[in-house]
Structure formats: structure tokens, C-alpha cells
Amino acid sequence: MDLQLASFITAGALVVLGLYGFFFVDNVIKKIIALSIISNSVNLTLVAMGYKEGGYVPIYIPTVEFQIFSKEMAYPLPQALVLTNIVIGASMLAVMLALSIVFYKKYKTLKTSVILKED
Amino acid sequence: MNLLPLIVVVPLIMAIIFSYIYRSKYVRSLTLLMALVLLILPFLGTYGPYFFGGHGITFIEGIPLVSGILYTLNPLKEILLFTLMLIGSLVLILSTKEKNLSGVFTSLVLMGLASVSAVILTEDLFNLYVFYEIAAIAQAGLVILAGTENAYRSAFKYLLVGTMAGSILLLGVGLLLSATGTLNIGDMGRYLALNPLTPTVYGGLLMLIVGLAYGGGLPPFHTLKVDLYARAKPFVSAILQTYSKFVLIALMLVILKLFGNLPIFNTIRGVLIALSVIAMVFGTVMALLQEDYRKLLAYHTISQGGYVALGLALGTPLGIVAGIFHGINHALYKSALFIGAHIVDKVRSSDMRKVGGLLLTIPIVAFLMLFAKFASIGIPPFNGFQSKLLLAEAVMGANIPELVVLMLIVSIGTFLYMMKAFYLIFLKPCGEEQLKEYRDVKISKYHIFSLGLLVVLCLILGVYPDIVLDRLYPIGEEIGISWVLR
Numbered sequence: 001m002d003l004q005l006a007s008f009i010t011a012g013a014l015v016v017l018g019l020y021g022f023f024f025v026d027n028v029i030k031k032i033i034a035l036s037i038i039s040n041s042v043n044l045t046l047v048a049m050g051y052k053e054g055g056y057v058p059i060y061i062p063t064v065e066f067q068i069f070s071k072e073m074a075y076p077l078p079q080a081l082v083l084t085n086i087v088i089g090a091s092m093l094a095v096m097l098a099l100s101i102v103f104y105k106k107y108k109t110l111k112t113s114v115i116l117k118e119d
Numbered sequence: 120m121n122l123l124p125l126i127v128v129v130p131l132i133m134a135i136i137f138s139y140i141y142r143s144k145y146v147r148s149l150t151l152l153m154a155l156v157l158l159i160l161p162f163l164g165t166y167g168p169y170f171f172g173g174h175g176i177t178f179i180e181g182i183p184l185v186s187g188i189l190y191t192l193n194p195l196k197e198i199l200l201f202t203l204m205l206i207g208s209l210v211l212i213l214s215t216k217e218k219n220l221s222g223v224f225t226s227l228v229l230m231g232l233a234s235v236s237a238v239i240l241t242e243d244l245f246n247l248y249v250f251y252e253i254a255a256i257a258q259a260g261l262v263i264l265a266g267t268e269n270a271y272r273s274a275f276k277y278l279l280v281g282t283m284a285g286s287i288l289l290l291g292v293g294l295l296l297s298a299t300g301t302l303n304i305g306d307m308g309r310y311l312a313l314n315p316l317t318p319t320v321y322g323g324l325l326m327l328i329v330g331l332a333y334g335g336g337l338p339p340f341h342t343l344k345v346d347l348y349a350r351a352k353p354f355v356s357a358i359l360q361t362y363s364k365f366v367l368i369a370l371m372l373v374i375l376k377l378f379g380n381l382p383i384f385n386t387i388r389g390v391l392i393a394l395s396v397i398a399m400v401f402g403t404v405m406a407l408l409q410e411d412y413r414k415l416l417a418y419h420t421i422s423q424g425g426y427v428a429l430g431l432a433l434g435t436p437l438g439i440v441a442g443i444f445h446g447i448n449h450a451l452y453k454s455a456l457f458i459g460a461h462i463v464d465k466v467r468s469s470d471m472r473k474v475g476g477l478l479l480t481i482p483i484v485a486f487l488m489l490f491a492k493f494a495s496i497g498i499p500p501f502n503g504f505q506s507k508l509l510l511a512e513a514v515m516g517a518n519i520p521e522l523v524v525l526m527l528i529v530s531i532g533t534f535l536y537m538m539k540a541f542y543l544i545f546l547k548p549c550g551e552e553q554l555k556e557y558r559d560v561k562i563s564k565y566h567i568f569s570l571g572l573l574v575v576l577c578l579i580l581g582v583y584p585d586i587v588l589d590r591l592y593p594i595g596e597e598i599g600i601s602w603v604l605r
Contacts, residue, residue: 036282038283039286042286088253092282116276
């Protein structure tokens with residue numbers, strides 16, 4: 001199968017998986033994992049968008065003529081976006097995990113139904 | 120030399136430095152110094168574009184395309200930035216009066232200021248997304264610093280949904296990139312105007328609207344924002360609501376620049392107007408029910424966010440000007456109200472059932488808060504009146520008189536709960552003993568000064584609205600499209 005199509009299908013499957021985890025699993029850590037799966041599926045989609053069948057790696061190669069290179073290379077911008085997004089995702093994740101530690105110390109459980117219940 | 124990037128870079132670098140001076144005797148003095156520096160920042164840039172890395176514009180087959188990240192400054196952005204920095208500076212000054220001030224608080228405020236300024240300045244969709252996420256983290260962090268369990272809970276919920284909404288926004292940016300091949304908003308707008316729209320573009324647009332609703336506190340994400348404003352310390356809520364209002368304005372302007380003159384915008388306009396009307400009505404109805412003053416203000420913020428979104432969603436030149444003007448006014452008087460709430464909270468409690476008779480104890484604060492309330496209701500000669508009048512004019516200009524009626528009803532609702540709050544806090548009779556208890560509390564001059572400054576600004580903008588409006592009209596004319604409902 002076409003690699004790009006396969007990536008898109010995988011990303012779709014990951015989103016479904018993530019949404020299931022986010023809405024139906026009653027555990028804070030698992031919810032956070034589900035969110036990170038969703039975020040990674042978006043990253044996969046972005047990388048797949050820039051993919052080009054048989055294209056060059058977007059690093060300038062002196063042996064290849066520039067005109068051909070510029071036409072045949074993969075689109076590099078999505079990769080830069082994904083790299084930035086991974087960093088942002090990591091910082092979001094860090095804050096959420098830190099908060100879940102606080103919640104666990106207080107409630108001795110990770111159940112969302114207990115932790116996020118209003119007084 | 121154009122020093123435009125410093126508006127973002129200085130707060131960002133100082134945020135990193137402040138996070139290292141976690142507990143130090145210098146934090147207070149450095150924070151005060153930083154508060155002064157912030158006020159100079161908006162005036163450093165010169166109007167026009169700024170190309171990062173000096174890439175500038177490249178011509179591909181005769182078509183000018185921006186390569187690299189582009190920031191632009193215009194009078195509208197300058198006035199937004201100045202309001203943002205002014206409120207940020209006041210919040211920093213007030214924070215020096217708090218016990219246990221740590222560098223982390225200053226750091227988070229600065230991080231938020233830097234990111235919201237970048238969201239306002241940037242013309243690059245991905246750059247906007249990055250700073251939008253940083254703003255979300257900074258807001259959650261500021262709420263966490265309140266230190267209560269409820270604050271942790273609301274910050275956690277905000278981040279949970281924020282990660283999801285952020286992913287959706289990023290996917291939207293990705294889809295628009297794949298459809299148009301550029302991230303620059305101007306280039307993208309030109310491409311969309313010349314080429315037929317594909318399902319990819321529709322998907323991207325829908326996802327942008329989801330991001331807008333989360334960042335700006337429109338339904339269905341408004342309850343998260345209410346939690347944030349109600350759980351943070353009240354003077355921190357002043358800067359939190361400014362962040363969300365300005366993110367709302369910036370994202371709305373992006374949607375208008377990209378899709379404003381396309382036929383699809385007729386449909387989007389309906390959706391956006393519906394969202395803002397729901398926010399207006401829901402915020403007012405819920406605020407009427409509140410017993411806690413902070414929650415009341417939080418719901419009021421949502422309803423006023425609806426006004427701002429309504430003006431911008433109309434997309435007419437006057438609508439855009441009215442929406443942005445209301446956003447600026449709202450940021451000013453709402454900050455005053457939140458600072459007032461902070462003083463009330465310090466004296467006794469923000470629970471309106473527990474306080475009363477404060478008029479005798481803090482008369483100056485009572486009158487300043489009354490004026491801020493007048494501004495929020497839309498009573499002349501305060502600024503809220505000017506922007507609501509302009510908004511009503513814009514809505515009438517688009518031939519939707521029903522919305523004006525709704526706006527009036529919402530204003531009456533605002534009047535009701537604001538006056539109820541004023542009565543319960545300041546006028547309700549209370550015993551001699553309670554009065555003696557109140558008298559022991561000292562209110563710092565900083566609080567009264569910042570409250571007074573904001574109210575005076577409200578008054579000045581109410582009497583001379585042209586100071587701001589003259590700067591907004593050219594931009595409104597540039598972006599807006601006139602239309603009339605038939």
C-alpha cells in the first residue's frame with residue numbers, strides 16, 4: 001500500500017483510540033496517555049503530508065542539480081512544525097503529570113470520577 | 120532600526136530569568152522594575168512588517184511570497200499591546216504586595232504577556248499556534264499558583280481539554296498548509312481568494328474555529344474559563360481574562376483575513392454569531408444565579424466575550440472596530456472589577472452572603488468599583504457605553520435589529536447582577552462588631568492606585584473614544600466587508 005495513505009489510516013486509527021481513552025477510561029494517567037496518542041497522531045498526519053514518493057531528503061545535496069532537487073525533495077516545513085509541537089506537547093504533559101502526582105497524594109487514587117468531582 | 124521582536128523577546132527572556140530567582144529578596148524590586156519596562160515595550164517597534172532572519176519576500180513565478188516568519192505592527196496592534204502590557208504591569212505591581220511572592224509568578228505573567236503579544240503580532244499561522252499553546256500553559260500555571268485544590272482541579276481540566284483543542288488547531292493549521300502550501304496569513308488569504316475551496320480547507324476552517332472557541336472562551340469551552348477566573352486569585356484573573364480576550368480578537372482577525380471575503384463566510388458568520396449569542400445569554404443568566412462575587416465576575420467575562428465576538432463575527436468595518444474597542448474597554452473595566460474583588464476578598468471574603476456594609480470601611484474602593492460597574496453595564500460617560508453603542512450601530516447597520524434587542528436585555532441583566540453585588544457587598548447593613556473587624560484590615564495604596572488608574576482610563580475613553588477609534592477605523596476598513604441581511 002502507498003506509504004502516505006497507510007500513515008493517514010494509522011493516524012485516523014490512533015485518533016479513534018485516543019478519543020476512546022479520553023472519554024471512556026476512568027484513570028487520570030490513562031487519559032493523559034490517550035491525549036498524547038491524539039497529539040502524536042496529528043504529528044504523524046503532518047509528517048505524512050510532507051512525504052513524497054521517491055523524493056529526496058530535504059537536505060541540500062551538492063551532487064544533485066538544484067532545479068531537480070527543489071522539485072523532487074520532500075516538503076520540509078511539516079517536519080519543522082512537528083519538532084516544535086513535540087516540545088510543546090512534552091511541556092503540557094509535564095504539567096499535567098505533575099498535577100496528577102498532587103492529586104494522587106491527596107486522594108490515594110487515580111480515578112477521574114473521584115479526582116475531578118466538584119465539592 | 121526596528122526593535123519589534125523585543126516586544127516578545129524581552130518578556131520571554133525575563134520569564135526564564137525570573138524562574139531561576141525562585142525565592143530571593145530581590146524578587147520584589149526586580150518585579151517592580153519589570154513592570155516599568157513592560158510599559159515601554161509596545162512603543163519600540165515601528166509600523167510595518169518585520170521579517171525574521173531577514174528572509175523577506177521571494178518571487179516565485181512572479182508571485183510574491185513571504186518566506187520565514189513575519190510580524191507586523193499597526194496602530195490597532197499597538198493599542199492592543201499597550202492595553203495588555205498596562206494590565207500586566209499593574210498585576211505585577213500588585214503581586215509585590217502578596218505574601219510569599221516567588222519569581223515563578225512573575226515568570227508566568229511574563230510568559231503569558233510574551234505569548235499573547237506574539238499571537239497579536241504574528242502573521243504566521245504556525246507561530247500563532249505555538250504561542251497560543253504557551254499562553255494556555257501560562258494561564259494554567261497562574262491558576263495553579265493560587266494553591267487551592269479547586270485551582271489545581273480547574274487548571275488540570277483546562278490543560279486536558281487544552282491539549283485536545285491544541286491538537287485540533289494544529290491539525291487545522293496543517294490542513295490549511297497542505298491546501299495552500301504556505302503558512303503566512305496574507306499569502307494564504309490571497310491563495311484562498313483565487314482558488315476554489317476544497318474539503319481540506321473546510322476542515323481546516325472548522326478546526327480553526329474550535330481553537331478560537333477554546334482560546335477565547337466561547338461555548339462550548341466557556342465553563343473551563345469560568346473555572347479558571349473563579350479559582351485564580353482575583354487580581355490574577357484580571358490578566359487571565361485579558362489574555363483570553365486578546366487571543367479571541369487575534370484569532371477572529373485571522374479568520375476574517377483568511378475567509379472574510381469568501382462566500383463561505385456567510386455560513387461561518389452564522390456559526391460565530393450563534394456562539395457569541397449563546398455566550399452572552401448564558402453568561403448573564405448564570406451570573407444572575409451566583410452567590411460568589413468572583414464567580415459572578417467570571418460569568419460576566421464570558422457574556423462580555425460574547426459581545427466582542429459578536430462585533431468581530433459581523434465582519435463589517437464598523438462591527439470589527441466596535442468588537443475590538445469593546446475588547447479593549449472590557450479588559451480595562453474588568454481588570455478594575457477583579458482588582459476590586461481582590462480587595463473585598465482581602466477584607467473579608469468574596470462570598471457575598473458573608474460580607475456587607477463595606478461602604479463605611481472602604482468608601483473610595485466602593486465608589487471606584489461602582490464606576491467600573493457603570494462602565495461594564497454601559498452607562499455614560501464610561502467607555503462601555505461608547506463601545507456598546509457602536510456595536511449596536513454596527514448590528515443595526517447589518518440589519519439584524521433582533522440582536523440589538525438581545526444586547527439590551529443582556530445589558531439589563533448585567534445591571535441587575537452588578538447592582539445586586541454592590542448592594543450585598545457595600546450597602547447591606549451589618550453589625551458594629553463586624554465593622555470593627557473590617558477596620559483592622561489595611562488596604563495597600565497600590566491596590567487603590569491601580570483601581571483608580573483603570574477607572575480614570577475608562578472615563579477618559581468614555582469621553583474621548585476617538586483616541587482609540589481613530590487608530591481602529593483604517594484597519595476595520597481594510598479587513599471588513601460591508602453587508603446587509605435581506
